[in-house]
Amino acid sequence: MSYSKWILCLILHYLNTVKALEFHHSHPRITLSAKDASFWRHSRNGSHTRAELLQGPRVNSIYVGGHRKLFLMDFQNSSRSKEVTMFENECRNHKLPGTCEYDITMVHAVKGGSSLFVCGTNGIQPVCCYMTLSKGDFGPCSVELAEGIAPFYVKEKAPSLYIGDELYTTANLYVQGDGVGIRRHYGKRGRISSSANKTEQRFVGLAVSGPRADPLQDRIYGFVVERSMDQHPEADPWISRVIQVCKADSGGTKSILERLWTSRLSTRLYCGITEKKLHFSYLLDVTVLHADSWRDSRVYALFTNGWGMRAVCVYTMGAIDQVFMNSDFKNSVGSVSKNRSRMCVENSKALPREVLRQMKDYQEMEDWVRPLKDHAPFLVSHRHYRHIRADKVTGRGLTQHTVLFLSLGNGAVHKVLEQADHPFIIAELRPFRNKTHIQNMLLQPSVKKLYVSSSTEVMELDLYDCQSYGHWCEECVKARDPYCGWDGTKCTAASGNEIQDIEHGNCTVCEGAGKNGKYTPPREVYSVSPSAKFFLQCPMLSSHALYSWHHKGRLIECLIVESQCLLLIENMSTELQGNYSCVASEGGYERTQVQYELRTEGKARRLASSLSTFVCLLVTQTLLI
Ligand SMILES: *[C@@H]1O[C@H](CO)[C@@H](O)[C@H](O)[C@H]1NC(C)=O
Ligand SMILES: *[C@@H]1O[C@H](CO)[C@@H](O)[C@H](O)[C@H]1NC(C)=O
Ligand SMILES: *[C@@H]1O[C@H](CO)[C@@H](O)[C@H](O)[C@H]1NC(C)=O
Numbered sequence: 326m327s328y329s330k331w332i333l334c335l336i337l338h339y340l341n342t343v344k345a346l347e348f349h350h351s352h353p354r355i356t357l358s359a360k361d362a363s364f365w366r367h368s369r370n371g372s373h374t375r376a377e378l379l380q381g382p383r384v385n386s387i388y389v390g391g392h393r394k395l396f397l398m399d400f401q402n403s404s405r406s407k408e409v410t411m412f413e414n415e416c417r418n419h420k421l422p423g424t425c426e427y428d429i430t431m432v433h434a435v436k437g438g439s440s441l442f443v444c445g446t447n448g449i450q451p452v453c454c455y456m457t458l459s460k461g462d463f464g465p466c467s468v469e470l471a472e473g474i475a476p477f478y479v480k481e482k483a484p485s486l487y488i489g490d491e492l493y494t495t496a497n498l499y500v501q502g503d504g505v506g507i508r509r510h511y512g513k514r515g516r517i518s519s520s521a522n523k524t525e526q527r528f529v530g531l532a533v534s535g536p537r538a539d540p541l542q543d544r545i546y547g548f549v550v551e552r553s554m555d556q557h558p559e560a561d562p563w564i565s566r567v568i569q570v571c572k573a574d575s576g577g578t579k580s581i582l583e584r585l586w587t588s589r590l591s592t593r594l595y596c597g598i599t600e601k602k603l604h605f606s607y608l609l610d611v612t613v614l615h616a617d618s619w620r621d622s623r624v625y626a627l628f629t630n631g632w633g634m635r636a637v638c639v640y641t642m643g644a645i646d647q648v649f650m651n652s653d654f655k656n657s658v659g660s661v662s663k664n665r666s667r668m669c670v671e672n673s674k675a676l677p678r679e680v681l682r683q684m685k686d687y688q689e690m691e692d693w694v695r696p697l698k699d700h701a702p703f704l705v706s707h708r709h710y711r712h713i714r715a716d717k718v719t720g721r722g723l724t725q726h727t728v729l730f731l732s733l734g735n736g737a738v739h740k741v742l743e744q745a746d747h748p749f750i751i752a753e754l755r756p757f758r759n760k761t762h763i764q765n766m767l768l769q770p771s772v773k774k775l776y777v778s779s780s781t782e783v784m785e786l787d788l789y790d791c792q793s794y795g796h797w798c799e800e801c802v803k804a805r806d807p808y809c810g811w812d813g814t815k816c817t818a819a820s821g822n823e824i825q826d827i828e829h830g831n832c833t834v835c836e837g838a839g840k841n842g843k844y845t846p847p848r849e850v851y852s853v854s855p856s857a858k859f860f861l862q863c864p865m866l867s868s869h870a871l872y873s874w875h876h877k878g879r880l881i882e883c884l885i886v887e888s889q890c891l892l893l894i895e896n897m898s899t900e901l902q903g904n905y906s907c908v909a910s911e912g913g914y915e916r917t918q919v920q921y922e923l924r925t926e927g928k929a930r931r932l933a934s935s936l937s938t939f940v941c942l943l944v945t946q947t948l949l950i
C-alpha cells in the first residue's frame with residue numbers, strides 16, 4: 326500500500342471510529358439565549374486577558390481579577406459592586422516607567438475570609454499582597470515577594486490552593502520557563518519545592534485528596550500535561566499525569582532532597598479507547614467533585630488529541646491512590662517496589678539516608694490511572710470544549726445526579742447530564758449577546774449559580790431557571806434537568822417532591838399532574854385571501870424531536886428556517902382551508918405544538934400580507950446560503 330493510501334485509510338478509520346462514537350444525542354436538546362432565559366450581566370471596566378474568579382462575601386457576589394483591577398461584582402444589588410486598582414505603588418516604583426501592566430493572576434480568600442491574597446504580574450516582576458477586607462470593602466494591601474508563587478505572564482496558567490496557612494502553587498520559577506512544579510509556601514512546615522524538570526510542563530489543576538481518616542495521610546494531587554520525551558514519530562507529543570505530594574512533607578536532609586518533596590510520586594492519566602487506537606493525551610482542564618468519602622471523590626478531566634477532538638474521562642481519587650500505593654516503580658529492580666515507602670510521615674527530615682535516596686530515585690509509577698466506566702471516556706465530541714465544571718444535584722427521593730458544564734469556543738456553555746450509558750446534553754446556554762471567548766467559569770454549588778467571564782463581561786447563570794423549558798408538565802419532564810421539576814402548576818426548582826423522570830424523560834409521569842399540567846396547544850385563526858402567499862410557523866424547541874405539519878390527514882414536512890418549522894402556502898385556495906397542527910415527536914411521545922385554522926376570505930388581513938413579505942425574505946436568504 327502506498328503511503329498516501331495508508332494515510333487515507335487511517336483517516337477513514339478515524340472517521341468511522343468517530344462516527345461510531347458520536348452518540349445518538351450529541352446535540353444539545355434545547356438552546357437558550359439571553360432572550361429565552363434570565364442571565365445576569367455585569368460588565369468589567371476595560372478589556373481583560375484573564376479572569377480570576379472567587380466567591381464573594383455575599384450570595385450572588387464574586388471577586389473578579391483582571392487587568393490592573395480587582396472587582397467585587399454584586400449581581401443582586403449592583404450599587405454594592407466595587408473595583409480597586411491594584412499595585413499602584415509597585416507601578417510607581419517600577420524600574421522602567423510606563424510599563425506598569427499588571428494583570429491579576431491569583432485571588433484567594435484567607436484568614437477565614439477576612440483577607441484576600443492577591444497576586445499580579447508585570448512580565449517579569451510578579452508581586453503578591455494580603456488585603457484586609459472591612460465590611461466587604463477593599464482595604465490596604467501589604468506586599469509580599471512573589472518569587473515562585475505567581476506567574477510571570479498573564480497567559481500562564483498556574484493553579485494554586487490556599488489551605489489553612491499554607492499556599493500550594495505551580496507557577497514557573499524562571500522567566501524562561503522549565504521551572505514548573507508543585508511548591509508550598511508559608512505555614513509552619515516551611516517552603517518545599519520540586520526539582521525542576523527538563524521537559525515542558527503545564528499544570529492544569531491542584532486538588533486535596535482528603536480529608537482522610539488519619540490527617541497525616543492527606544495529599545495534594547497536581548494534574549499536569551508535559552511534552553513527551555518519546556521521540557518516536559507515532560508517539561503522542563504530549564502526556565498527562567497526576568502527581569502526588571504529602572501535605573505533611575517537610576523535605577529531606579542537607580545531603581538529600583533538602584527543601585524538596587520526599588513524597589512526590591507521579592503516574593500517567595489514561596483517557597482513550599485502546600481497541601480503537603483513539604487516545605486523548607492533552608489535558609485541558611480538570612474539576613473535582615468531592616464526596617463524603619475521599620475515595621469516592623471524582624476527578625472530571627477534559628482532554629483533547631491531535632485531531633482537535635475532546636473527551637471527558639472520569640477518575641476516582643480511590644483509583645489514583647490505588648496506583649500510588651500498589652504499583653511497581655518504573656525502571657525499578659527487585660525489591661525496590663516493596664521497600665520504597667509510600668506513606669506520609671510525621672517528620673520526613675528524620676528518614677534514614679537509604680529511604681531518602683529511594684524517594685529521590687523512584688518517583689514514577691509503572692501503572693497508569695484508568696477512568697471509571699469500563700475504562701472508556703464518558704464523553705467524546707467534536708465540540709471545542711475548553712473548561713469543565715461539575716455539580717451534584719439531589720432530586721426526587723434523594724437520588725443524586727451529576728451535571729457537567731462545558732464551555733465552548735463561541736461563548737456558549739453545555740449543560741450535560743451524566744448518566745450510565747451516554748451523556749445527555751440538556752441545553753446549550755448562550756449567555757453572551759455576541760460570540761466571545763470564555764476566559765473562566767466559577768460554579769457556586771451552594772447557591773446553584775454559574776459565573777462565566779469574557780474579556781469585558783461576567784454573566785451569572787441561575788441553574789434553577791426552569792421556566793424556559795415550557796409551561797407544561799411534559800415539557801418539564803422531557804427536559805431531564807435535575808435542577809427542575811413539575812410542581813403541579815409550573816416547571817420549577819427541584820426540591821425533591823416534584824414530578825420528574827431524569828433517567829428516561831418519560832412523560833407518563835405527568836398523567837397524575839392535575840389539570841393545570843394538561844397540555845392544550847395554542848390555537849389561532851387566520852383569514853387569508855385567495856391566491857395569497859402565506860406561511861405558518863412553529864418553534865422547534867427541542868433538537869431531539871421531529872416536527873411536521875398535519876392537515877386533513879396529510880403529513881407535510883417542515884421548511885426549517887432559524888429553528889422554526891415553517892409551512893409555506895404558495896397560492897391560497899379553498900382546498901387549503903381548515904386546521905393545521907404542528908406535531909412534535911420525541912422518544913415515542915407526540916404532541917401538538919401549535920394549531921392554526923385557515924379560512925379564505927375576500928379580503929386578507931394586513932397581518933397575512935406582512936408575514937408573506939417576511940417569508941419571502943427568509944426563503945431568499947435560505948436559497949442564497
Ligand atoms: C471605569 O474606569 C474609569 C477610569 O479608571 C473610571 O473613570 C470609571 O468611573 C470606571 N467606570 C465604572 C463603571 O466603574
Ligand atoms: C443596595 O445597596 C445599597 C448600598 O449598600 C443600599 O443602600 C441599598 O439599600 C441596596 N438596595 C437593595 C434593594 O438592597
Ligand atoms: C521529570 O523528569 C524525570 C526525569 O527526567 C522524568 O522521569 C519524569 O517523567 C518527568 N516528569 C514528571 C512529571 O515527573
Ligand SMILES: *[C@@H]1O[C@H](CO)[C@@H](O)[C@H](O)[C@H]1NC(C)=O
Nearest residue numbers: 658659660661663664679683
Ligand atoms: C529492602 O529491604 C530489605 C529489608 O529491610 C533489605 O534487606 C533490602 O536490601 C532492601 N532492598 C533494597 C533494594 O533497598
Ligand SMILES: *[C@@H]1O[C@H](CO)[C@@H](O)[C@H](O)[C@H]1NC(C)=O
Nearest residue numbers: 368757758759760761781782
Ligand atoms: C455585539 O456586537 C455588536 C456589533 O459587532 C456591537 O455593536 C455590540 O456592542 C456588541 N455587544 C456587546 C455586548 O459586546
Ligand SMILES: *[C@@H]1O[C@H](CO)[C@@H](O)[C@H](O)[C@H]1NC(C)=O
Nearest residue numbers: 829831832833834912913914
Ligand atoms: C413510559 O412509562 C410507561 C409506564 O411506566 C411505560 O409503559 C412506557 O413504555 C414508557 N415509555 C417509554 C418511551 O419508555
Ligand SMILES: *[C@@H]1O[C@H](CO)[C@@H](O)[C@H](O)[C@H]1NC(C)=O
Nearest residue numbers: 855856857858895896897898
Ligand atoms: C393561484 O391559483 C389560481 C386558481 O387555482 C390561479 O388562477 C392563479 O393563477 C394562481 N396564482 C399563482 C400566482 O400561481
Ligand SMILES: *[C@@H]1O[C@H](CO)[C@@H](O)[C@H](O)[C@H]1NC(C)=O
Nearest residue numbers: 848902903904905920921922
Ligand atoms: C378546527 O378545529 C376546531 C377545534 O378542534 C374545530 O372546532 C373546527 O371545526 C375545525 N375546523 C375545521 C374546518 O375542521
